[in-house]
Amino acid sequence: MRAIGIDGGGSHTRFVLYDEESGILNGFYIEIPGNYHLLGLERLKKVFKEGLKKVAEDHHFDVLGAGLSGVDRPYDIGLISEIFRDLGIEDVVISNDAVAALWGAVGGIGVLMVAGTGSIVIGRNAEGNVCRAGGWGYMFEEYCGGFWLVKRGTMAILDFKDGLGPPTTLEEEMLDFLGIKDTEGIIYNYYSDFSKSKISSAARVVLREAEKGDEVSRNIVKEGIDGALKMISVVANRCNFGEYFTFSYTGGIFNSKYFLKEMKGAFKRTFPNASFVKPRFDADVGAAMMAIDWRRNNRGKIIWDV
């Protein structure tokens, strides 16, 4: 079977034409978000139209799968379905991008942690049940997300300033990275001059200082991993996986070799019988795999039941 897969992230959209037998036949990448909250429905439709033309103009496909950030409710799915209907495509499976990433990483059954700007853990079992933990956005405890790491780092800097915590090399390094003169200035990043992505980008500083041995940064990473392991445990339980399950990951934070090593070590200590695997495919291929599975087994069932 042959499917189009779409991965719509917060800053880019990826299209792929995927064949069960032959693998990836065609791909297209565009630096425009695939999130209708950010883009609006009309502009998203144009992006879809362009991408479909690029990857599928001269090809037949059986079904289309789209994993889109900002798609969380049946209402969202309804809006997106309409866009595809307008483009003449009826056989569509729409899910959150995390679900598509799980399909890509572990082939649809297992547990996935996403740690980019935010974080979420999701799982899907053989019965097709999907469940999640976390992913409530930057205001809450998105353990190991970039924003979370930097917010915790900023708190550590403020705690030292207030006399509530120990000194940390984070202070100088973070100010330097963000191009800020004094500690008070860092606060403005969170209020009058708020930029979620700018703040998140400093996660590499926290990870680097932790790697270099700064105790405060190490404790932040440790706290993040502890929180993540709790989320993984909850999700694995809800999927009734028992102790034998497959875990994988995606998102920019895992690009840090230090973080990946720490995470893997802690994971193996906590879940000695589970597998910690490198993601097999990206979310675009995952979206295509999800669509093929749906076409074959679950036709008519909405895939997103997180």
Place this chain on the structure above:
Amino acid sequence: MRAIGIDGGGSHTRFVLYDEESGILNGFYIEIPGNYHLLGLERLKKVFKEGLKKVAEDHHFDVLGAGLSGVDRPYDIGLISEIFRDLGIEDVVISNDAVAALWGAVGGIGVLMVAGTGSIVIGRNAEGNVCRAGGWGYMFEEYCGGFWLVKRGTMAILDFKDGLGPPTTLEEEMLDFLGIKDTEGIIYNYYSDFSKSKISSAARVVLREAEKGDEVSRNIVKEGIDGALKMISVVANRCNFGEYFTFSYTGGIFNSKYFLKEMKGAFKRTFPNASFVKPRFDADVGAAMMAIDWRRNNRGKIIWDV
């Protein structure tokens, strides 16, 4: 000596004409913020002009003190000084509203905790040194602030939903108070429909459920008070108070008898030799007292060195 005191909060401005011997001679209250970030300098000048007319038209005064929210840096003080200069007033002391509140509550020497939407602890010793802990805004750990209590309550609701924490009566009560149908809906309050004051207003729900015995809410209040006590300890140390110091409080959270009782109990256990006193005067009178002290002892010295 006779002084005008101004308390400029986030939602109101208070004027008072205060005489050292006779006390309050005249007062004026207006439901307009005394914060130039919210109001702009021109409108703030009009508010000041009106207030001065109301409280001081037929009265002589020696000095003016203003405690204003949003005034944190020498730059802010410069801007506000200019407004008063334009209004023909040169003998002015300008501080953050928390400093004026400390003057009102304990007469200028001691430790004060403010717990309204946010929270901060400040102290001032006999040498005139002022120091602080906290007060970094709603993104950080403003222990016992209204926003903090509700954010923690929301996290507890989400933790239960994620399977990470125990059930709590907060879920039903908070949704009911905020007029929200489901738990996911509560998230929108923090993002697309963000209102700091709306969120903070639900602090009464957290305090009420704690009072009624909900363990989750009690733990939130306990965690807040533990954090506050650490801030108080740090500030008292920095002021070199030793164990004998005077502590007072202000802000809407202390209107809860339950919270006040819990806070007082924990305070007395932690600082058995310190005094926990009811605030004597509000920040408007505090601003006047601060100005009189400055005129008498510290003329030419900027009072705000937090």
